[in-house]
Amino acid sequence: MSRGVVLAICITMALLTILTMVALVIESKKSKELRERTRLIQTEVATVPDMKTVDYSSFETIVGGDGREMVLIPGGSFTMGEGPRVISTSSRSG
DSSP, X not given: OOHHHHHHHHHHHHHHHXXXXXXXXXXXXXXXXXXXXXXXXXXXXXXXXXXXXXXXXXXXXEEOXXXXXXXXXXXXXXXXXXXXXXXXXXXXXX
């Protein structure tokens, strides 16, 4: 190879190395800024209401594979929910 080609390859490799280092510095700064912003965000902690303790001793229960107790619901028809609801059928225009 001629001396000019080798010199061009070396210059190209040096420029690519510098460009890569600049890109890494920029991404590092962006990452640091993002971590700072994330740290400053205040998150709301949702409180879980206390569950009412219900005595299921009068019902047949089984223990599942995860160790939790489950109430057996007998087969047959049953009503789900709180009762009949009135559903509004009014339409909106616009």
